[in-house]
Amino acid sequence: MTTSDVFGTPPAHDPAVVDGLLETAVSRLRAINALCSDEVERAVRAVPRHAFAPEFPLEEIYDHKTVLRTRYADDGTATSSVSAMWVQTLMLERARLEPGMRVLEVGGGGYNAALIAEVVGPNGAVTSLDIDPVVTDRARGFLAETGYADRVEAVVGDAEHGHPAGAPFDRIIVTVAATDLPPAWTEQLVDGGRIVLPLGVRGHQRIYALTGCGGELLVGETGNHAGFVPMQGAGAPAPHRVPVTGTVELVTDADPVPASETLPGVFALPVHRVPSGVHIGGMEPFSTLQMWMTGLSGFGLLTGTGEDFVHRPMLSGATPAVWDGATLAYLLCPKVPDADEAYEFVACGHGPRSEEAAAALAEHVRAWGRDHRGGPGPRFLAHPDLPDADGVIRTRHTRLLALWDRTEHDHGLDWEADTRG
Structure with a gap:
């Protein structure tokens, strides 16, 4: 034929x-x-x-x-x-x-x-x-x-x-x-x-x-x-999908994976918010921040839209989050009041360590803002026998280690910009 x-x-x-x-x-x-x-x-x-x-x-x-x-x-x-x-x-x-x-x-x-x-x-x-x-x-x-x-x-x-x-x-x-x-x-x-x-x-x-x-x-x-x-x-990808609410799931391939009955109760607890002080323009790329977050232990993504959180997410359906076995922390991006097309990264936490987890997440964002904002992102080492250490990401066949250089130059496509969710 x-x-x-x-x-x-x-x-x-x-x-x-x-x-x-x-x-x-x-x-x-x-x-x-x-x-x-x-x-x-x-x-x-x-x-x-x-x-x-x-x-x-x-x-x-x-x-x-x-x-x-x-x-x-x-x-x-x-x-x-x-x-x-x-x-x-x-x-x-x-x-x-x-x-x-x-x-x-x-x-x-x-x-x-x-x-x-x-x-x-x-x-x-x-x-x-x-x-x-x-x-x-x-x-x-x-x-x-x-x-x-x-x-x-x-x-x-x-x-x-x-x-x-x-x-x-x-x-x-x-x-x-x-x-x-x-x-x-x-x-x-x-x-x-x-x-x-x-x-x-x-x-x-x-x-x-x-x-x-x-x-x-x-x-x-x-x-x-x-x-x-x-x-x-x-x-084929096979991430864990753990329900949080009727419209929100935690999608993760990191440990520990929450039990399916745990997250809804934690997410229902009062939220503790920590502003990072890092502002971003409406069309400014933040893709290196996404990569910077992935090295955190217990990293995952929360699905859901702006209606599911106290503030709007960085990207609709892909809110970066960290789970430590008892506390859930995640990063949102509300608009800065009285500012044209300006947003601030705000860390939110639920659970027994909500204040500490949100503060640590906000500080992680500040470190990105100081050292890597506007840069090309990390280089990577990939080898199946890299030792367990902070920042080493395990996959089924290999392990990845991000190597971050301080830089002020973006080498991406000239037209590329992240779309706010």
Whole structure:
């Protein structure tokens, strides 16, 4: 079965219209620093993005911020998509691809694999891996129709196991949201190779670029926010979800996990509030604060909206919180009275240590404000045998340690700003 059998005959687009939309997209990607190199730009110009998403209008296909969701689960959640152009070019830039490289793409679809093939050239090799046979078949059809079938091998497999038949790889580019680093990835990566992926660290998904430093050690840096569909199969995320109220849950993969009957009673206790004194503008990014919080013991996220708390949350449905076994503390972000577009981080606590827990949380915010506000975020060490210590985050396969440098410069995308919930 060909893609034409599924989508019908592809529409005959006016080349002048396509060229105009592509030119605008490239200009915008350059302007926000998501596209920097001539090599990646040549790939974007060479691969017809519309040929990999024939069911969408051209204006959406070539809008640099639009995600094209192509497959859904029974509950309506997206399971496969063609990522927004800005995130695809950004990840390719961070991968530092070179001609002749062997690349594993985790999460298929066709278009991104074709971009990689253009950059690594005819002497390179690209394997595109996806767990869903329907997605793989779709990708194979589009790759064949656009002339990339001989340059990209599209295979079905579980991301947890990588693709040993094609290893070793110079680069692994992951286009589904991971919450861990499976051993297969480091085992199949050459020394000095690079893994670029959207990694969810305690609920906050960002793009990481990690370099292999021998054995199982990876060293890397964080980047921009991401919103990829979650990984499926053995590496699918499985956080604990503990009820707090009818509309609020604590979502955590940290210890200790509260008993299901404990949190409602604690949350019903009087709240103790501690203002941090740290103010933030309405469009000022605070993503490094989110990362700064994840190193706290017992970290999790509270779902719920502004109606569920005494003040508005930092982000609707993702309020950072800490549970120590008896006391719950969390961070809200109310508007500063009589100020235009200014907000203050306020720590709230419930339970026997509410005052102490809220004060500690507020001081943690102040430390971020002094040392890391406006910075690029932490670098990370990843290794399965890192010793238990403050700030070490345990995942199923590895342990992560954030390394924070004091800096005053933000290296994120120029247009990026967090949306207040």
